[in-house]
Amino acid sequence: MYIPDLYKNENREAIIDFLQKNSFGILVNQTDGKLWATHIPMELILNEAGNEVLQGHISKENPQWKSFENDNKILAIFSGPHAYISSSWYDHENVPTWNYSAVHLYGTVKILEESDAIQSLKTLVDKYEAASKNPIRIEELSKKTMMQVRGIVAFEIAIDEIQAVHKMSQNRDEKNYGNIITELEKTGKPAEAEVARIMKCPLGH
Numbered sequence: 469m470y471i472p473d474l475y476k477n478e479n480r481e482a483i484i485d486f487l488q489k490n491s492f493g494i495l496v497n498q499t500d501g502k503l504w505a506t507h508i509p510m511e512l513i514l515n516e517a518g519n520e521v522l523q524g525h526i527s528k529e530n531p532q533w534k535s536f537e538n539d540n541k542i543l544a545i546f547s548g549p550h551a552y553i554s555s556s557w558y559d560h561e562n563v564p565t566w567n568y569s570a571v572h573l574y575g576t577v578k579i580l581e582e583s584d585a586i587q588s589l590k591t592l593v594d595k596y597e598a599a600s601k602n603p604i605r606i607e608e609l610s611k612k613t614m615m616q617v618r619g620i621v622a623f624e625i626a627i628d629e630i631q632a633v634h635k636m637s638q639n640r641d642e643k644n645y646g647n648i649i650t651e652l653e654k655t656g657k658p659a660e661a662e663v664a665r666i667m668k669c670p671l672g673h
Contacts, residue, residue, distance in 0.1 A: 469570070469572045469631045469633065471631065471632075471633045474638050474639060475633050475634055475635040475638065476632070476633065476634075477569070477571075477632035477633060477634040478632070482634075483571060483630060483632050484512065484520075486546070486548060486569060486571055486632070487512045487546060487571060488512065489548070490546050490547065490548045490571075491509050491510060491511055491512070491546070492507070492508070492509050492546075493507075493508070493509075493510050493544050493545055493546040493547075494506070494507055494544070494545040494546075495507075495508055495510065495524065495526070495532070495542065495543075495544055496542070496543040496544070496545065497532060497535060497536075497539065497541070497542045497543070497577075498535060498539050499531055499532050499534070499535045500531065500535070504531075504532050504535075506526055506530060506532055508524050508525070508526060509524060509592060510522045510523065510524035510544055510546075510625075511523050511524065511588075511591055511592055511595065513591060515624065519626065520627060521575075521624050521625055521626055521627065522544055522573060522575065522624070522625040522627065523580070523588040523591070523592075523622065523623070523624050523625075524588070524592075524622070524623060524625075525585065525588065525589070525620045525621060525622040525623065526620065526621055526623075527619065527620060527621075528618075528619050528620060528621050529619075530621075533579065533621040533623065536577050536578070536579055536623065537579070540576050540577050540578065541574070541575075541576060541577075542574070542575055542576070542577045542625055543572060543573070543574055544572070544573040544575070544625065545570065545571075545572055545573075546570065546571045546572075546573075547568070547569070547570045548568065548569035548570065548666075549568075549569070549659050549662040549663050549666065550566060550567060550568035550569075550659065550663065551566070551567050551568075551652055551659055551660045551663040552564065552566055553565045553566060553567050553637065553648060553652075554651070557644070557647050557648055557651040558640075558644050558647065559643065559644060559647070560644075565637075566635075567635055567636050567637055567648075567663050567667070568633070568635055569632075569633065569634045569635070569636070569666070570632070570633050571630065571631070571632045571633075572630070572631040572632075573625070573627055573629070573630055574627075574628050574629040574630075574631075575625040575626050575627045575628045575629075576625065576626045576628060577623050577624070577625045577626075578623065578624055578626075579621060579622070579623055580622040580623060580624055582617065584622065584624075585617060585620065585621075585622030586606065586614075586617060588622045588624075589606055589617070589622070590605075590606040590607070593605070593606050594606075636663070636666060636667050637667065645667070648664075648667065649664045649667050649668060652664035652667075
């Protein structure tokens with residue numbers, strides 16, 4: 469991914485935080501001689517060896533997994549809140565732009581055994597059920613329900629490279645930077661408000 473130096477995010481802690489908050493991504497590889505993409509949640513975890521890896525799963529009906537063994541290089545793309553930035557918000561003439569954050573993870577994928585696949589599902593479900601009044605627990609589901617695990621292919625991606633962009637008007641002076649935040653908040657839109665919040669805190673912290 470092309471990233472101007474000004475917008476490169478090399479803060480490891482901030483990248484991990486971003487991935488935990490924006491874990492619904494796009495899995496991209498070569499399948500049957502063409503680019504293939506699947507929209508799925510992928511969780512960044514520490515595996516048994518203590519290495520950071522991505523885990524996720526796709527439907528067994530999805531042909532993407534069949535190419536994992538022959539061409540195991542993969543790209544996972546994650547996007548955060550984004551917003552249009554009108555140049556009418558500046559105190560000088562300029563062109564409009566867009567503020568956004570994104571992370572690209574390049575890695576090597578492998579298919580997980582069934583026991584590891586179930587643990588991967590448990591990690592995913594526990595994360596998103598944490599705020600539920602009546603949380604679902606994988607270990608409490610019936611054998612009949614858990615038979616559906618046979619319909620998925622779970623995978624793990626060993627991370628080879630991380631590229632992260634954090635473009636949040638860093639090229640603007642203090643006055644115009646503040647104007648952008650104010651105008652974003654005035655829109656009353658959730659995505660714009662979130663971009664404004666991120667701009668108030670370095671790298672979203």
